[in-house]
Amino acid sequence: MQNDNLPNLVNADSISDNEKEWCGPFTFVQAADTQLGLIDRYLLNIDNFKWEKEKALCRESIRRINAMEPKPKFYIICGDMLDAFPYEGQSTATRKKQYADFVDIFKTLDPEIRLLCVCGNHDIGDIPTPEAAKLYRSQFGQDYFAFCYGGVLFVVLNSQYFMCPDAMPDETAKQLEFIDKLALINPKPKHIVIFQHIPFFLQHPDEGNFDYFNIEKELRLQLLDKLYNLGARYIFCGHYHGNCGGFYKDMEQVVTTAIGAPLHNDPSGFRIVNVFDDRLSHEFVPFFASLSQQKDNNFMPL
Numbered sequence: 305m306q307n308d309n310l311p312n313l314v315n316a317d318s319i320s321d322n323e324k325e326w327c328g329p330f331t332f333v334q335a336a337d338t339q340l341g342l343i344d345r346y347l348l349n350i351d352n353f354k355w356e357k358e359k360a361l362c363r364e365s366i367r368r369i370n371a372m373e374p375k376p377k378f379y380i381i382c383g384d385m386l387d388a389f390p391y392e393g394q395s396t397a398t399r400k401k402q403y404a405d406f407v408d409i410f411k412t413l414d415p416e417i418r419l420l421c422v423c424g425n426h427d428i429g430d431i432p433t434p435e436a437a438k439l440y441r442s443q444f445g446q447d448y449f450a451f452c453y454g455g456v457l458f459v460v461l462n463s464q465y466f467m468c469p470d471a472m473p474d475e476t477a478k479q480l481e482f483i484d485k486l487a488l489i490n491p492k493p494k495h496i497v498i499f500q501h502i503p504f505f506l507q508h509p510d511e512g513n514f515d516y517f518n519i520e521k522e523l524r525l526q527l528l529d530k531l532y533n534l535g536a537r538y539i540f541c542g543h544y545h546g547n548c549g550g551f552y553k554d555m556e557q558v559v560t561t562a563i564g565a566p567l568h569n570d571p572s573g574f575r576i577v578n579v580f581d582d583r584l585s586h587e588f589v590p591f592f593a594s595l596s597q598q599k600d601n602n603f604m605p606l
């Protein structure tokens with residue numbers, strides 16, 4: 305299904321068979337939490353909040369990505385594209401405006417660079433509902449799917465079904481089945497890379513439960529094991545609004561800070577990921593020399 309609003313958007317139906325072969329190294333850009341509205345509403349506590357700062361930061365990301373040579377294959381936003389929740393009376397109108405602005409900005413992404421969106425807690429609700437899922441799918445496409453690029457299998461998951469497995473139990477079960485079926489993919493991919501919004505863990509797979517910022521430990525370890533056995537060796541996430549991550553066995557989990565509101569030590573930015581025959585390498589690209597420089601500039605790009 306083509307998304308009329310976001311012509312570059314890749315989702316479940318845009319997978320093409322000819323991308324299953326390895327054709328040499330390539331690059332993609334991973335980012336998270338454009339979250340239009342969070343800086344004014346939460347960081348600056350402005351009652352009549354707007355999202356001009358996030359709009360400028362999103363434009364900055366696109367300016368930099370459009371200028372990359374060679375072009376990255378895609379730009380993936382690992383969740384929380386917008387800040388307003390999809391189901392709270394008042395916030396519905398705000399979300400509509402935020403979506404319209406998001407669409408306007410992301411239309412300017414170079415047509416050769418595909419756009420991918422991952423479902424975050426602000427996109428489907430901390431407690432997901434069927435209505436919110438339906439709205440999300442109409443605006444951003446499927447909330448969990450897999451696609452191949454250059455012989456690599458990329459798997460987009462909806463971490464809200466892990467955070468809140470009882471809210472929509474049918475979807476929780478379907479997503480787990482979907483992961484299991486990926487084992488049948490033929491030919492065997494060069495790499496398997498996972499994207500989701502909420503990290504399984506922030507620093508260590510054995511860390512405790514932080515309620516909001518990681519997946520509950522027992523389920524976390526089961527899922528990490530499942531993904532490891534599938535052959536995944538890289539997981540990219542967002543949600544923390546700071547850079548962090550760690551390893552489960554030799555599977556790396558990378559948490560990338562926000563394009564929008566910086567809530568920890570890192571300024572806004574994105575991550576460039578290079579895919580090689582035998583490994584992936586990645587480098588965070590900050591939009592500012594430091595967080596204080598970003599704050600001094602009222603969070604806006606220089």
Ligand SMILES: [Zn+2]
Binds near residue numbers: 501544
């Ligand atoms: Zn989030």
